[in-house]
Amino acid sequence: MAKKDTFRIVTRGSDGSLLIRDYPSCDPILHTHIQIGSDDCSTDLELRGMPVFRGLIGPMPEGKNIVRYESPEVFETLTKEWGAAKPRRRTRRSAKAEANAEANANAEVAVS
Structure with a gap:
């Protein structure tokens, strides 16, 4: 198991953009959050035992070695966007149907 060695804080800037800051340990975060x-x-x-900070949502895993914390506003916005995203519809074709479709396409090209 990879050790979580990067602490990422995601907040929102005054212009509405996401601000992402990475830290090599949780010590700098302890200076700004309780x-x-x-x-x-x-x-x-690997997240068990990680600190929980007042004013931040987390810890959350992000990749193999990143611990992510988000401001409540960013968490709410990203969660709403994630929930509103519609999953792609996938159609399943049998191998026989795919072979017929390919044969028809090849026949149309040959006739042209």
């Missing part, structure tokens, strides 16, 4: 506990229920075992 630790109110430690994560003890994450399904990602």
